[in-house]
Amino acid sequence: MSSKIIRTSDPQMKRILEIAENVAPSRASVLIQGESGTGKELLARYIHTKSNRASKPFTAVNCAALPEGLLESELFGYEKGAFTGAEQRKVGKLEIAHQGTFLLDEISELPLPLQSKMLRFLQEGEIERVGGLKPIPVDIRIIAASNKNLQELVRAQKFREDLYYRLNVIPVEIPPLRHRPLDLDLLSEFFVEMSCSANGLAAKKLDQEARKKIHQWRWPGNVRELQNVIERSVLLTPSDTIFADDVKIEGFIQSQKNLTLHPGMTVEEAERLLILKTLEYTAQNRTHAAQMLGISIRTLRNKINEYKMDLNDGLAAELVNDSTQGGAL
Ligand SMILES: Nc1ncnc2c1ncn2[C@@H]1O[C@H](COP(=O)(O)OP(=O)(O)OP(=O)(O)O)[C@@H](O)[C@H]1O
Ligand SMILES: [Mg+2]
Numbered sequence: 001m002s003s004k005i006i007r008t009s010d011p012q013m014k015r016i017l018e019i020a021e022n023v024a025p026s027r028a029s030v031l032i033q034g035e036s037g038t039g040k041e042l043l044a045r046y047i048h049t050k051s052n053r054a055s056k057p058f059t060a061v062n063c064a065a066l067p068e069g070l071l072e073s074e075l076f077g078y079e080k081g082a083f084t085g086a087e088q089r090k091v092g093k094l095e096i097a098h099q100g101t102f103l104l105d106e107i108s109e110l111p112l113p114l115q116s117k118m119l120r121f122l123q124e125g126e127i128e129r130v131g132g133l134k135p136i137p138v139d140i141r142i143i144a145a146s147n148k149n150l151q152e153l154v155r156a157q158k159f160r161e162d163l164y165y166r167l168n169v170i171p172v173e174i175p176p177l178r179h180r181p182l183d184l185d186l187l188s189e190f191f192v193e194m195s196c197s198a199n200g201l202a203a204k205k206l207d208q209e210a211r212k213k214i215h216q217w218r219w220p221g222n223v224r225e226l227q228n229v230i231e232r233s234v235l236l237t238p239s240d241t242i243f244a245d246d247v248k249i250e251g252f253i254q255s256q257k258n259l260t261l262h263p264g265m266t267v268e269e270a271e272r273l274l275i276l277k278t279l280e281y282t283a284q285n286r287t288h289a290a291q292m293l294g295i296s297i298r299t300l301r302n303k304i305n306e307y308k309m310d311l312n313d314g315l316a317a318e319l320v321n322d323s324t325q326g327g328a329l
Contacts, residue, residue, distance in 0.1 A: 034174030082131025
């Protein structure tokens with residue numbers, strides 16, 4: 001287990017921590033969105049620790065982990081005899097978490113009937129056990145987390161709009177690790193240090209090429225993935241310096257600069273491949289990629305649209321990195 005402290009040098013993350021600290025004492029619902037492994041649960045715990053509920057329980061339930069019926073029992077509990085097999089009363093987790101903080105993790109996976117029930121709870125401050133006759137007042141602070149875009153799910157009618165607004169009082173979007181270059185360095189170093197001391201090893205450090213390699217990868221698993229990669233590198237590198245080759249990243253194309261062109265390919269296919277490879281090489285930085293390709297960023301953008309390249313990070317990377325174009329799409 002890693003330390004529970006959120007480490008960051010990233011200005012956007014610092015701003016998020018500030019917001020978290022400011023809203024922590026209130027009861028306002030917080031909706032934390034961000035890719036897998038970006039630190040959503042860590043942030044939820046941080047808010048809890050900074051609140052005046054810190055001495056009360058922090059409970060997390062993953063809405064994707066159980067089928068609807070079991071999830072309902074888990075959250076709301078049931079009375080004896082509520083259904084076949086309900087041999088005795090079960091108190092739900094929401095009720096047990098009274099006065100504490102409750103993380104509804106992967107909220108996008110909450111089935112629609114439970115969304116209605118959750119909304120009722122948020123409005124009334126009372127829960128009803130399954131088969132229960134009277135509502136029970138419960139005081140908890142709700143934090144919801146999602147790695148899917150909830151607003152899109154609302155648009156697609158897969159998530160209740162009213163519940164979305166109830167949860168989204170304080171919205172927080174944790175940026176992916178690849179858009180936090182300062183954190184790539186800070187967290188890499190931190191995880192090297194941590195892995196060394198946790199394993200009783202003498203201090204090691206990453207050499208410059210290793211750092212560079214870390215910046216080239218897109219880290220789809222974010223901080224969790226980085227931590228695993230670094231731990232593995234620390235354990236598998238006997239020397240006190242970790243070189244680029246010691247940093248083994250699954251899916252990382254070693255010969256990033258090489259392209260495989262062959263007769264039979266169309267010019268369009270070759271161009272598409274070159275653009276994709278260059279974007280991969282620049283960690284989706286379009287400004288940098290356009291420079292390398294010798295085309296304008298506008299041309300690059302058009303080509304990406306034309307070839308319908310699947311680059312869901314491209315836009316964000318561009319907004320972060322492209323100060324010259326004002327980020328217009
Ligand atoms: N800024 C950070 N500093 C230190 N450790 C971090 C940081 N961000 C994340 N971690 C660590 O990375 C791991 C993943 O974080 P966490 O579980 O909070 O992510 P998540 O967004 O909830 O992921 P998922 O979407 O997969 O549930 C944890 O071990 C956490 O402690
Ligand atoms: Mg999580």
